[in-house]
Amino acid sequence: MRRDVFQAIADPTRRAIILLIAVQAMTPNAIAEHFDMSRQAVSKHLRILTECELVKQEQSGREIFYQLNGNKMQEIDKWLEQFRKLWEGRFNELDKVLLTIKSKKK
Amino acid sequence: MRRDVFQAIADPTRRAIILLIAVQAMTPNAIAEHFDMSRQAVSKHLRILTECELVKQEQSGREIFYQLNGNKMQEIDKWLEQFRKLWEGRFNELDKVLLTIKSKKK
DNA sequence: AATATAAGCAACTAATTGGTTGCACAAAAT
DNA sequence: ATTTTGTGCAACCAATTAGTTGCTTATATT
Known part of the structure; x- marks a missing residue:
């Protein structure tokens, strides 16, 4: 599945996530709290953002912090x-x- | 149908169209010549680009020239x-x- | 050791997307 | 007056999207 930066930012929820984690790395659960949808749905968006490298992961125990990749x-x-x-x-x-x-x- | 600039530029064909008409206003037929798809398909893309105001139309007889809206x-x-x-x-x-x-x- | 929590994955679904073909209509050319 | 050309619109279709719920696994907590 070829992921594209432009396709990634097409979704308003993903743009909101980007804005959120630009400020500070966050876990999927923490991010999901800001939206009116399931944690799994947010996780799916994070996967798309990760696939096109707009977002980086950093594991800490069982938590995974997602952070914006400015580059x-x-x-x-x-x-x-x-x-x-x-x-x-x-x-x-x-x-x-x-x-x-x-x-x-x- | 709520049209969004980000959603509009998500499609690679539409980005190519944008680049094409940025240089010079063009008719749908002229644009379609640059792509491996039907004129109607290109017309659909132009409609989406027009709806979100990324593109302006100018009629001249039976021809319609499409032009990029820089703003x-x-x-x-x-x-x-x-x-x-x-x-x-x-x-x-x-x-x-x-x-x-x-x-x-x- | 048992339980609770964080996260990913898979299957399902409704809506949207990006293409197609066929048709209608107005303007230009013959 | 007839035909050709430029364009838009509608119906259809396969693929993709964005959400859901249910399950598994790994790490913390009690």
């Missing part, structure tokens, strides 16, 4: 980067992107 | 902003986020 978040930022020129109105820079794409197509 | 892309950037501190290693700034979240919880 992987940068991947989204990197994708956005190519459009940033758009809303900054620097269209000459955008032309470079255009050229890159065209050369790749051939 | 809406900023919404993703805005969400990322709160995590940017993470990978920049500025954890004292992050603490502020923590306090904000905690105060909202109460």
